[in-house]
Amino acid sequence: MSSDIIDFLSTRKSAPINEMMGPGPSDSEIETILHIASRVPDHGKLAPWRFILYRGDARVEVGKKLVELAEQLEGPLQEGRRQQELTRFSRAPLVIGVVSVPKPHPKIPDWEKFLSGGAAAMNVVLAANALGYAANWISNWYSDQPEGRRILGLKSDERVIGFIHIGTHQGEIFERPRPDLSDIVSDYSGPAE
Template structure:
């Protein structure tokens, strides 16, 4: 089983966002990543997702919005909390919002369309990693907040599938424990008890 693709997939890791640096992807690399992200299972050919690019000064603007929103929820923030919210989107050179766009279809449920958006986020990570960039896919508290979603550019009916942070990482990335296959894989044994 000597395949460079299997070796690549077997060692994929998420890099800590606060350790990502410039450079981020070029426009050409970004286009490649987004094309690959769009090559996912999509029952009905609905493309129930879209991408929002947060780069340059926009990352700092998002931080100002998140500080204000966090203060609406929590009151005045301590300096550490303020810095945390202000830098949510500016730690990596690029953040790509993967947005679930519900598109009505009489036979395809929304959960299946949401899974397609999740697959787009994973393909985005893999494409960026294959181009030599580090990634980290997160959601965070503002993804579940209607005003947070609005501030991040989503429409009222859209939801966050994830924010993929992309940048350069040098050095080793910590290997986290992975599930034991014996605990998560089974042969079908018939219906479960009600």
């Protein structure tokens, strides 16, 4: 049982963000990525997620605002940490924010809507990889901060599903350890104790 799709899914890896560079996806490739991202299970057809594109100079502006927020929370930053925050969104040529959007529904629980957003984020990663780009999905400290979410363009009732950094990667991507299936798979044997 071999196919190009199975081979692709079996070998997918996340590239280190600090090793990404241009070029990033074109406008038409971004549209393709987002079209694929929106083709996920979505009980009730609620589209309980949305996408924010961080590209160009906006990535640098976000970094400046994150430095200010980090210093408000922690005091003056050492130069290495300051540089880290300053470049959070400018290391890769494109960052796609996947945002959980509340869509109340009497029969569909919030956790299911959040999982739909997670599926949309994974489709962003897969579509970017399928187009030949490197991708890495993260959230980071600012996702848990109301002011961090506001800086990043989220409304007060929205939450971060993830930020997918997309760009070009040269060279080999490190293969991280994966779980052994015998540790995570079991046959059903009745109710849990």
